[in-house]
Amino acid sequence: MRRLLNTLFILSDDIYLSLDGENVLANRGKEVTARYPLHILQNIITFSYSGASPALLGACAKRQIGFAFCTPQGKFLARVTGQSAGNVLLRRTQYRIADNPEESCRISRNMIFGKLFNARWSIERTRRDHGLRVDADKLSAASCQIHALLPQVKEASAPNHLRGLEGVGANAYFGVFDEMILGDKTVFSFKTRNRRPPLDEVNALLSFAYSLLAHNCASALESVGLDSYVGFLHRDRPGRTSLALDLMEEFRPCMADRFILTLINNRMLKASDFDRSESGAVLLNDSGRKSFLESWQKKKQETITHPFLNEKLPWGLIPYVQALLLARYLRGDLDAYPPFLWK
Numbered sequence: 001m002r003r004l005l006n007t008l009f010i011l012s013d014d015i016y017l018s019l020d021g022e023n024v025l026a027n028r029g030k031e032v033t034a035r036y037p038l039h040i041l042q043n044i045i046t047f048s049y050s051g052a053s054p055a056l057l058g059a060c061a062k063r064q065i066g067f068a069f070c071t072p073q074g075k076f077l078a079r080v081t082g083q084s085a086g087n088v089l090l091r092r093t094q095y096r097i098a099d100n101p102e103e104s105c106r107i108s109r110n111m112i113f114g115k116l117f118n119a120r121w122s123i124e125r126t127r128r129d130h131g132l133r134v135d136a137d138k139l140s141a142a143s144c145q146i147h148a149l150l151p152q153v154k155e156a157s158a159p160n161h162l163r164g165l166e167g168v169g170a171n172a173y174f175g176v177f178d179e180m181i182l183g184d185k186t187v188f189s190f191k192t193r194n195r196r197p198p199l200d201e202v203n204a205l206l207s208f209a210y211s212l213l214a215h216n217c218a219s220a221l222e223s224v225g226l227d228s229y230v231g232f233l234h235r236d237r238p239g240r241t242s243l244a245l246d247l248m249e250e251f252r253p254c255m256a257d258r259f260i261l262t263l264i265n266n267r268m269l270k271a272s273d274f275d276r277s278e279s280g281a282v283l284l285n286d287s288g289r290k291s292f293l294e295s296w297q298k299k300k301q302e303t304i305t306h307p308f309l310n311e312k313l314p315w316g317l318i319p320y321v322q323a324l325l326l327a328r329y330l331r332g333d334l335d336a337y338p339p340f341l342w343k
Contacts (some may be wrong), residue, residue, distance in 0.1 A: 007224075007324055008036055009317060012045035013072045017044070017052035019059050019131075031279055045320060047072050052186050057142045067222035074300070074316060076219030086226030088131050093330045094243075098230050103160050107246075107329070107337050108233035112166045112248030113153045114339025118144040119173040126261075128179040134179050142176040145169075159233060175252070183264040187271045197281030201274050204282045205263065205292070209256035210248070212296060216316075217251070218244035220266075220323035226330075246324060254342035255315060259299050268295060308338040 008024070010017065016027045024044070027036040038059060046052065052067070055229030057080050066087065066236040073196050097103040112203045120143050156162040178190040181202070190202040195236045198204040218228040218241040221315075231242025233249075263269050281297040284292060300316030313321065321339055329337040 005047060007320075008041055009320070010044070010048050010123070011314070011317075013048045014050055015046070015048050016045065016050040017056055019053055019056040021193055023154075024056060032196070038063060038065065043068070043224060043324070048073065053237065066223075066225055074216050074219055079222060079225070080309045090225050090327060090330055091227050094230060095224055097330070098232055098236075101159055104232035105157055105162055105324070108159065109153055109156045109162050109248055109335045109338045111233070111249045112162055113150060114341055115166070115252060116146050116149055116169040116173075117339070118250060118253040118342045119169065119257075120150075122258055123173070123180070124174060125258075130182060133149055133182060139176050139179055142172045145172045161184045162233065168307065177257075180261055181264055183267055184270075188264045197277075197279070198283070199280055200282055201269075201271075202264070204214040204284055205260045205269075205272060206283055208289075208292060208298075210252065213248045213251055213256050213319075214241060214244050215321070217241075217247040217319045220319040221326075222245065223320065224226060224327045226323065226327060232325060245325070247319065248341050250322075250341075252296060254340075255299075255318070259296065263292070263295060307341045307343060308317055 007186045010026065015033070018025045018027055020035070021123060022038050023035050023214070024041070025032050026036075043059065044052075045068045047070050051069075056083055057067060061080060069077040069079075071077060083239070097107065099112060111225060123143045123146070125141050126134060127136055127143070146169050149165050153162065153165050154164060174190075174193050181188055181190060187231075188201050191202070193206070194200075194203050195207050198207045207243055221228040221241075221243055226243060228241040228244045229245075230236060231246045233340070234240070234242035234245040269291060271286060273284060274290060276282050301314050302316070303312045303314055305311065306321060308314050308325065309321065324336065326337055328334045
């Protein structure tokens with residue numbers, strides 16, 4: 001259990017929540033392990049299948065305390081709201097901003113700033129830790145190119161201009177991605193980003209990781225009352241969780257890409273974990289997905305100090321915290337959306 005930003009996170013899958021007067025109780029079997037006053041909470045997000053009492057759900061609905069149920073793996077299941085849903089104002093604000101290019105850019109440029117900042121830091125980490133095994137000059141040139149884009153991103157006022165800067169930074173980053181791969185280059189080599197379908201093992205891993213990350217971000221946004229389908233940089237498209245794609249931008253280099261580099265460089269995957277179809281598509285097979293998902297769940301349990309809150313959190317909670325910060329900005333509680341800057 002952890003309380004952050006007036007939100008109670010239930011991380012243990014054997015915790016049952018109940019009501020005692022004006023308090024929420026966390027129960028493990030017949031033992032009460034924690035007690036929190038309801039008046040200090042704005043949201044409760046549980047990753048437990050054990051559930052919560054109807055009395056507690058009713059009390060939260062009455063007080064307009066958001067209550068979201070997610071699976072232990074982080075998939076959003078449902079959100080309980082009362083007769084007058086408080087998040088209607090939050091969503092109306094989200095929709096108004098999404099329809100205003102200048103206001104949308106004000107948020108999305110911080111997300112892209114975070115993406116490029118984290119991409120540069122990923123390059124610098126490889127250059128620092130493996131300087132004798134990589135082309136340090138090539139990595140340094142890409143790092144400098146991305147660094148030069150950061151001030152321009154902060155000043156961007158039009159979505160198309162921001163997309164152009166993001167594209168330049170992505171080209172520089174993926175232009176040296178193969179340099180960061182230190183594993184078996186006969187299996188894992190990277191030339192260019194391709195998808196739908198991925199045409200090599202590295203792109204297969206990237207696509208799978210991004211898919212998982214997008215689902216995590218969509219769950220995080222829905223759990224705090226935001227509409228994951230209405231984005232600021234990624235525009236509306238039927239069936240696409242555009243805001244989740246916006247939110248995940250800053251996590252791609254540090255959560256997904258570094259995770260994939262760890263799998264490859266530590267030789268945790270091999271050629272037999274992939275299947276190649278007649279069309280040339282390369283995908284993880286059953287054994288590969290099992291190894292990937294087991295490592296992904298372990299990665300989400302590792303802790304990191306959040307740069308804005310300065311608190312230690314598991315990686316798996318980072319999208320939820322960023323979703324909360326985004327909701328706070330939309331409500332007017334923060335002057336700007338603070339991106340996740342990996343250090």
